[in-house]
Amino acid sequence: MTSISAPRSLTFALAQLNPVMGDISGNLEKARAARAEARRAGADLLVLTELFICGYTPEDLVLKPAVQRDCRKAIEALAADTADGGPGVLIGTPWVADGKLHNAAALLDGGRVAGLRFKVDLPNYSVFDEKRVFVPGPMPGPIDFRGVPLGVPICEDIWGPDVVECLAETGAELLVVPNGSPYRWTAFDERMQAAVARVVESGLPLIYLNTVGGQDELVFDGASFAINADRTLALQMPAFREAFTLVTAIKGEDGWTVTPGEVIPLPDIMEANWRACVLGLRDYVDKNRFPGVVLGLSGGIDSAVVAAMAVDAFGPERVRCLMLPYRYTSMDSLEDAAKCAAALNVQYDVVEIVDPVEGFLKALGPMFEGTKSDTTEENLQSRARGVILMAVSNKFGSMVLTTGNKSEMSVGYCTLYGDMNGGFNPIKDLYKMEVYALARWRNDHQPEGLKGPGGEVIPERIITKAPTAELRENQTDQDSLPPYPVLDAILKGLVEEERTVAELVASGLDEATVKRIEHLLYIAEYKRRQAAPGVKITTKNFGRDRRYPITNRFRDRG
Template identity: 65%
Template sequence: MLRIAIAQLNPIVGDVAGNLWKARNARREAAEKGADLIVFSELFLAGYPPEDLVLRGSFQEACLTALNELVAETGDGGPGVLVGLPYREGDKLFNSVALADHGELIGIRHKVELPNYAVFDEKRVFHPGPLPGPLGFRGVRLGVPICEDIWTDEVSECLAETGAELLIVPNGSPYERRKIDIRMQMALARVVETGLPLIYANQVGGQDELVFDGGSFGLAADRMLAFQMPQFTEEVTLTAWRRGEDGWALSEGPFVTLADQVSADWQACVLGLRDYVDKNRFPGVVLGLSGGIDSALCAAIAVDALGPQRVHCVMLPYRYTSSESLKDAQECARALGVRYDTVPIGEAVEAMERMLAPLFAGHPSDVTEENIQSRVRGTTLMAISNKFGSMLVTTGNKSEMSVGYATLYGDMNGGFNPIKDLYKTEVYNLARWRNANRPDGLFGPAGTVIPENVIQKAPSAELREGQRDQDTLPPYDILDAILEGLVEKETSAADLVAEGFEADTVKRVQKLLYVAEYKRRQAAPGVKVTSRHFGRDRRYPIVNGWRDAV
């Protein structure tokens, strides 16, 4: 019998002492459960991804010191430890795992396949390791491919050929839609090729724009799902394995049902915001509550993440703010139980207009005056943030950020955006879903938290009389479908026209997408949920003369 504890935990990048403390507590819990070995996620002592922080010699030394302390502590006769850290050998720095038991360092293994695509750029900071052999642990030969190592066949096959009996995979795999299915496919392919059972241990938690969803699992040698841990929660879970004539098989382990995609998206947005606020030690958040769908959804996410006592909503009305919006914002704040204040901006807007009047004389009013309103709101909210220390949440959706339907230094002000990677149609879907659902582990109330009128009414920035979004943009169902093609799929404009979209509309959306790049570069970070998040995923030049022919 081999009892293996999976530590699905939430480390903080750079907090080596805090991560070591987490490891100690987890090991203590694993010992109480009777574990022989506890497995931590990729680069656990450093936190993942450490990016260029990992190049600092003092940081590498701190991680090594933490490892040495853990190694010494295994001399107490409790569980052995398999833990990730950056490890230097000579002039080469590796993404590594260390195995310790009975007070000794049994061995180090280095990651071979370094991902260098999408959100990953590990080749920037690490050297690839040599093909590994198994590590001996209490009479069992453990193969330890690290994360990307199982996305190709070479490392796992090498481990099987050199005598590994069980594959244990420490991971730092971030959330995106349908990612858990892809992980399962990759792991299954390795089991098929090697004939070995596999344990997939993933971290959980938010790190900047990435959210790690956990969802650790195991596959038996017969390719069946052996155990499944939940997503978006920290857990130390015990699995028990028995060696039989056909190798190792699971005899004990958890089996949970995973959330559907909409629920997973919501929990990713909540966890991403919570960890960004908490890990950066903000006391809470402030946001402008306009009476519109985007700010209402962000307020609901913030309350679910932090609790109503840490969320401050502010209405900033001007002459174009409708009585309907005032009523909807107040009703939303009441449903969520948050502090709600009203700060009229008329005096500040009109003072700005008077100040600029001599310079603007002879020029008709246009979008400039509209943007003054937005920038006064942004400045006001930043002042509240500065005064009370709460982080300003910005509330623009992916549709708006795609086409530049946002005001730089106005409604784009803020420290973090939980809906940055959600198109407008998805915002509506999530609002309806949250009114009907409340997953476990959230701080917000059950029931209707976003007033139905907010969902039903036509969206408007309310920067001029009678303004509606659709006066400027195509209907959101059409806009989002075109954007999904241009952004997520890199579909050509001609192919989109061939799919049935109007040529003029595609051409206009493509132009808006490209010319708004400079705004996106200055936008707040926000949670990644799609495969083409603006920022780490999609990196287009600001100066860009390319346009697809239609």
């Protein structure tokens, strides 16, 4: 009997694509197009990302029997395509086996589903709730693909040693890892550390393929790569955009080696954060089929940065900015907003809010008689602006962008049904000083592939002047808050690092200020629950990451 020897080389087509949540037929067509490209290129196996056929992360959508049914039909249709003798396909999909729903990787070849592997380590922390919807799979062995035993750990399966150890012990010769790993500013380094650790432990080369695109608050940055057994980087794909590349592995006396391919430098932290905000904004608007966006352009730093991100995402023709002045709006703000709009070349309208605000005050006059003017009257200005922006949105279909930064959202320095009105906030997870830093960075850089202009798109005075809400005469943010560098240091300690008040005070921060900010942080939870979604940047964003009760009397006074 003649034995069939394993091939000495294997060419993978890595498709770092942007699936659309729930668009099963559309994602199937993306997979088919990628396979056609892989066939033209002479690849043996097309690799697609985690849960590609439905999108990641599907949350409770994947519990619907109709979704499970349609995903299976799509996978079986794609499997039938492989009867043509072209490349096989490794693709992520939900899969029901023995009545249990799994996060699966399906190997399609020879016209059939030739193998299945189920995710073992289901993440249930931070933004992940996979144990809510999936059942973990058994410890896996390799999948045979045309004589080559491939280890297919799925995303979280490589963040600990057990799954890869099991694969290596049961004969896997190459590791191919489909992922849905969302961006955070530490992601590039953390992923590489996890992958290198598994390579060192197993002695096997590893191909890491990550999805790309925005899904609600999450942004997936791609940045796929391959590492050889000697820990050398064989391939680095780009971050924050779709890409397709071939990589060939060759088997020698010492096992498999991935031949060196293109190594595209990853962006630094400033560019990565900017691109994440732009990509998350673009996909939220486009995938939900809005024709464009509208926002209030106040002459301040936050709205200017959001406007610049919007133009980078959509081009100026899909961005509309409104200046909504009242009696406290300074001439500087009027000039700065107009200059910013001109630099970005967006449609720019000025709508006075004197009449709406005075109308509210007149209607409330009898009830408010004998009381002193306070934040109630100030908030009427913000809410009048919110009503006008929503009216423009309703009339023309564009989505309203909100522009509050994380520092303000943390302490409730924002107005419900006013400046919090809107559908999405690209800077929601950026602290105030990070917004300033990104403004300066964007003025000095025109990111490749984005649609905005180069040069100074955010006027210098917007960056240098004292921030103010301009809701009363001579108001600045520092009337109500500590200086932003101090505020941000306290908030990062309380939110990202979960440090105690005593630890922050020991680091040199004022005790009374820290306690006040902690109190404001807790009592603003009800506002954050009603805030628009926004791009996750940090290790602990408000929303999916940090889930605190609204009713909460705890204060750290130990």
